Amino acid sequence: MGVTGTGKTTIGSLLSQSLGFPFYDGDDFHPPENIHKMSRGIPLNDRDRLPWLLALRDLIARLISEGNSGIIACSALKQAYRELLQGDRRDIIWIYLKGDYDEVLSRIKQRQKHFMKEDMLRSQFEALEEPNDAFTVSISASPNDILEQILDQLKKI
8 A cells, every 4th residue: 555656566566476366456446437537637535436445345355255365556545445445354464655755756757658647646645644554665675675575574474
């Protein structure tokens, strides 16, 4: 979890390959209206996010009911969003990819063909409620170093 541009897809894919769990990009679960809105530079509000969060919650419930694990890249910016996604389950592990505004902005400026525009980054930082119940990893390291940090943390649980 984390704001746009922190490497959720990159790290999630690496973690998926390393652990052998399927990877799901939360962006793929946005309704078309959300993608259209974001591509026009309009930040989503809580009402916009609800169908997206419910789709991700359904994915989590399906994986768990089938006895499967998975890696999901999702911004999950607010505690209420994480609580909605998690429900009463205690077997969900949150990994927070943390970076400061300038660091993330420089990454976003390098991205191409992504619906999230750089001017929306400020709204994501404003909405962000940093988690207390997550592994927090700085995005300053290389993707492989971040992966190793996460794998080391997972070995401890």
